Amino acid sequence: METHVCRSILLLLIFIYFLYILGKLLNVPTKEQNDHERVKIPVELFVMSRCPDAVACEEVMADVVKEVNDISTFKTNYIATLNSSATYGATCKHGDLECNGNIQELCFQEVNSNQLTFFNYLMCIHRSFDRIGSHEWAKQCSEEVGQDYDPIDKCVNSDTGLNLFIKSVQKSKANQANVSCTIFIDGHKRCIRDGGDWYDCPEGNSVKDFVKSIKNAYKK
Structure with missing residues (x-):
């Protein structure tokens, strides 16, 4: 009787161990799963919307994002001097029109998370540098890339955009x-x-160089 009980317990333990091993095998992540779950690399551009260097920089990044869209997140942040008495809560180097352009771009990203579409919007905006920050030009470019401008305009003219x-x-x-x-x-x-110059770029400043940096960071 005791021998039979011991044998039953042993068989049960073997069965449980078998189920454990089987579960491990079935849950081995594939390369595709690993790639999907891996954290995307953040790429941040600190710019001023009416700055020629920002325009040149963003035009390079527009080509970079096409190469690494699936493994990175692109975000623009804006350089200004905080000033509670200013119209927009900060003083922009190139005037209030630049502040408005900054907010338009932030609101576009808030409304539409597709970064390829956002860079298409920037490329459109850059076609007429003098109009960057104007309502009419932002609306036209937004519609050109397939984005309804109404929700963006609502954001721009609200506390959401200012915040x-x-x-x-x-x-x-x-x-x-x-x-x-x-x-x-x-x-x-x-x-x-x-x-008009690139500097502090130890890994280079070409599209290929930036793509390589992002891919290397992703592999870590």
Whole structure:
């Protein structure tokens, strides 16, 4: 009797162990699952919407994002001086029209999370530099890339847009990013474009170089 009980217990333990091993085998993540679950690399551009260097910088990044869209998140933050008495709560280097342009771009990102569409919007905006920040031009470019401008306009003309702008300026200040355009990849300063020149770019400043940096960060 005791022998029979011991044998039954042993068989039960073997069966439980078999189920445990089977569960492990069935739950082995595939390469696709690992890639999907891996955290995307943040790429942040600290810019001013009416700054020529920001325009040049964003045009390079527009090509970069096409190569690494699936493994990265792109975000623009804006450089200005906090000023509670200013119209937008901060003073922009190129005037209030720039502040408005900054808010338009922040609101576009808030309404539409597709970063490829956002960069298409920026490329449209850049076609007429003097109109950056104007309502009519932002509306036209938004519609050109397939985005209804009404929700963006509502954001721009509300506390939502102002709060996005102030938080963005605060983030630029916290990161000591005071030059437009300053690029951060994976939380680290990667490159600066200022006065028509690239500098502090130890890994290069071409589309290929930025793509490589992002892919290397993703592999870590």
